[in-house]
Amino acid sequence: MNTTAQVLEKNKDRILEKWMQNQMADPSLREDLMTNDELQHQSKEMLDGLLRAISKGNYDNIYETEFEQVTDTLRDISITRARQGFSPRETGSFVLSLKQALIEVLVEQRQNDTSTLYQEIMLLNTMLDNLSIVTFETFIKGREEVILRQTDEISEISTPVIRVWDGILALPIIGTLDSARTQIVMENLLQEIVNTGSNIAILDISGVPAVDSLVAQHLIKTVSATRLMGAECIISGIRAEIAQTIVHLGIDLSNIKTKATLASALQLAFSMTNLEVRRIDRNKTNKLLR
């Protein structure tokens, strides 16, 4: 009598055919993201590896060395699919449809021997369930990497340092200030102060949804660091509700120059650098010209 592995090896082509059929029949097949040839290639590679792995007689522990190649292939496939934007269902059905194909073939081959068939199906079930767990783990890891990368990008985009005037920098902060973000904001601001030789930095927090004691602490840190560098720091964009929260929390901002709007902060900055903005009286100049 043949072992399960041998039976499956003999019917490899048939399994692959059935598996491909199953995958094609699935309404969620993403032909737009992946060609059929590619799918066929992936499936074949996966099946070859799997049959080689079980030929040693190990059906249940997929963390053994024989399965290394299978799990590696599977991880590659899931991570690529995660990046390409496949849904979890589409990724999971890759392995689960293999289970169906394997069982169908076994049923054909073991028509007379139901007890062996039953045991084989149980074994295959456990093995493929484990493999699908690996698929999902990797898939989610792939998605998390995408999310992390996007978070990095957002935090990079959202901390621009603007040069509003010669010697005056403005830094609009949008979104919540956490420790990591404060660090980036602080580093960018200080570096820019060195690069431009600016005297005054305006931190505009109108885009910060809420200020709690932690955020206030971060703001105070940034202001202190700016002061140490030899520049003055003005905080602007404090809304009524934020002012209320700050006072209720008992946060002391008395050492820090604060303004309600960016415009008034800029005005303060002008007066600190002895600059003046004046309206030009056009009538007067016209008269003079005549």
Next chain:
Amino acid sequence: MERIPILKMGPFLLVTIQIDLYDRLALTLENDLINMVSQTGARGVLIDISAVSIVDSFMGRILGNIASMSRIMDAETVVVGMQPAVAITLVELGLTLQGVHTALNVEKGMELLNNKLGDNLEPDDEEEEDQDDRND
């Protein structure tokens, strides 16, 4: 033993720290500087730390000490050219150097000291002007 040179520029003392300060050197500097202030009657001390890349709490304290001591002896202290990384470290250590003036570079530091000196002298000038007015 190594020493950090202290230069006299008019009414000010200029110190440029070119190497990373270790504790002994910092203490010697503190000592030398205060002696120089008392000898020369300097009105301002300018410390350039643009080449310093590493600071610890001790260094922060020494800077604070120098500032407080100079204040007692009627001299203002300006620390100039602090590196961003150094500033962040000091803030994280909780040392905000209260009482120490800061400036971006030596040029701006000198300007600041001149202004401070000018502020102190101004009242006298105004009195003279008042007298002139009366004479008129």
